[in-house]
Amino acid sequence: MSSNPDKTSVIWSPDIDRYARGDMPVEQVRCALCRLAPCECPAFGSDAYFALLDRRHARGERS
Numbered sequence: 001m002s003s004n005p006d007k008t009s010v011i012w013s014p015d016i017d018r019y020a021r022g023d024m025p026v027e028q029v030r031c032a033l034c035r036l037a038p039c040e041c042p043a044f045g046s047d048a049y050f051a052l053l054d055r056r057h058a059r060g061e062r063s
């Protein structure tokens with residue numbers, strides 16, 4: 001069983017730039033998927049997780 005996550009499907013948090021600049025503590029960086037901080041995503045690999053991932057991709061968000 002090898003299910004490596006597709007590296008190209010990584011979605012960055014909208015806050016990642018500010019975090020990278022040191023403007024934001026990591027606890028406040030919103031999750032790229034659920035947009036919550038702290039993250040409240042479904043378990044990685046679950047159906048709900050992939051449904052959420054699909055929704056983010058469908059909206060074509062790249063911030």
Ligand SMILES: [Zn+2]
Nearest residue numbers: 031034039041
């Ligand atoms: Zn999340």
